[in-house]
Amino acid sequence: MARPSVREQIVDAASEQFHRHGYNACGVKLITDSAGVPKGSFYNHFPSKEDLALEVMARYAASRRFEELSAATPAPLERLRRNFEFLAGEITGYGYERGCMFGNFTTEAADHSAAIGDGVRQGFADWTTAVAAVLREAQSDGTLAATHDADVLALFVVNAWEGAIVGARAAKDGSSFAAFFHVVFDSLLT
Amino acid sequence: MARPSVREQIVDAASEQFHRHGYNACGVKLITDSAGVPKGSFYNHFPSKEDLALEVMARYAASRRFEELSAATPAPLERLRRNFEFLAGEITGYGYERGCMFGNFTTEAADHSAAIGDGVRQGFADWTTAVAAVLREAQSDGTLAATHDADVLALFVVNAWEGAIVGARAAKDGSSFAAFFHVVFDSLLT
Numbered sequence: 001m002a003r004p005s006v007r008e009q010i011v012d013a014a015s016e017q018f019h020r021h022g023y024n025a026c027g028v029k030l031i032t033d034s035a036g037v038p039k040g041s042f043y044n045h046f047p048s049k050e051d052l053a054l055e056v057m058a059r060y061a062a063s064r065r066f067e068e069l070s071a072a073t074p075a076p077l078e079r080l081r082r083n084f085e086f087l088a089g090e091i092t093g094y095g096y097e098r099g100c101m102f103g104n105f106t107t108e109a110a111d112h113s114a115a116i117g118d119g120v121r122q123g124f125a126d127w128t129t130a131v132a133a134v135l136r137e138a139q140s141d142g143t144l145a146a147t148h149d150a151d152v153l154a155l156f157v158v159n160a161w162e163g164a165i166v167g168a169r170a171a172k173d174g175s176s177f178a179a180f181f182h183v184v185f186d187s188l189l190t
Numbered sequence: 191m192a193r194p195s196v197r198e199q200i201v202d203a204a205s206e207q208f209h210r211h212g213y214n215a216c217g218v219k220l221i222t223d224s225a226g227v228p229k230g231s232f233y234n235h236f237p238s239k240e241d242l243a244l245e246v247m248a249r250y251a252a253s254r255r256f257e258e259l260s261a262a263t264p265a266p267l268e269r270l271r272r273n274f275e276f277l278a279g280e281i282t283g284y285g286y287e288r289g290c291m292f293g294n295f296t297t298e299a300a301d302h303s304a305a306i307g308d309g310v311r312q313g314f315a316d317w318t319t320a321v322a323a324v325l326r327e328a329q330s331d332g333t334l335a336a337t338h339d340a341d342v343l344a345l346f347v348v349n350a351w352e353g354a355i356v357g358a359r360a361a362k363d364g365s366s367f368a369a370f371f372h373v374v375f376d377s378l379l380t
Contacts (some may be wrong), residue, residue, distance in 0.1 A: 022298050028351045097301040103353075107297045108212050109275035111287040120360040148373065153242025155357060156350070156369040163293075167345065170296045170310040179346040184339065186379060 076138040
């Protein structure tokens with residue numbers, strides 16, 4: 001039976017390599033070399049690179065601190081802002097490289113892999129649902145006007161965030177994140 | 191001397207293949223096969239795949255109808271809306287596949303190729319400048335409140351559009367575009 005630790009090494013290495021280079025630029029050999037395991041061991045653990053990508057995406061989703069969105073404190077819009085600040089800080093820390101794994105897998109692979117397409121659709125749907133719940137809470141407590149349907153607004157804000165990442169990676173500076181926080185939190189969500 | 195038409199065939203084929211499969215999934219051989227020209231002819235025309243990508247991006251930029259943004263009619267915000275409707279229509283016509291070449295090249299290659307990084311930075315900067323000019327015009331004629339700096343708002347809107355594409359490609363439906371038009375044109379740009 002395969003040792004569990006080899007599987008973990010592969011997932012760790014793939015998380016790093018997919019994030020850094022993208023899905024199509026990473027072959028199985030790059031991943032197993034980076035993991036320090038024989039290429040042949042890969043298929044003891046994953047039927048395909050696609051299956052590994054789904055595992056990497058699930059682990060990435062779990063690291064987004066989305067559980068903080070439904071915490072009791074601070075106030076709803078402050079929780080949302082802090083979550084985006086966490087996400088922004090990560091990308092800023094990478095020098096405006098790497099971006100969001102959901103967005104990257106969508107751009108590179110959602111048109112070509114039904115499994116990855118399902119993965120990103122579900123990933124974005126879960127995230128958008130969590131953001132919509134925060135917005136509804138803010139609408140209930142009166143800190144957010146009920147001008148917009150919370151689901152539509154949540155979809156717009158999540159997408160605007162993904163686009164701010166594209167802008168940040170293109171310009172390699174913080175102007176797109178600054179514009180996002182200013183327009184979303186000082187104007188749209190008021 | 192190389193025939194100009196071979197160069198055009200290569201650019202045509204690369205425009206299609208890069209858009210469909212992405213930059214990293216397209217090798218030179220896929221492009222020359224698709225163009226129906228010998229692989230060896232590629233390097234008579236382009237020093238590298240990277241140089242070809244810059245040519246493809248320039249051609250893509252020229253096809254975005256950005257010149258309509260600075261036309262005399264219709265009114266500024268209507269011009270902006272129509273341009274985004276054109277962009278949305280193209281992606282909708284592809285079944286929510288392919289996306290925006292600027293965004294795709296940013297996600298796949300801007301971290302790894304200085305030349306492509308420069309290309310996407312300039313592409314987004316030119317586009318954002320054109321959108322900012324429209325917004326300033328709308329602020330001048332009173333159809334848009336002067337609440338936000340036009341440059342910041344333009345950067346936000348262009349990024350929000352890029353993110354709406356990510357959302358559309360993930361969900362493979364029109365909900366992200368609908369949310370974009372609703373929030374941007376019925377609320378933010380009023």
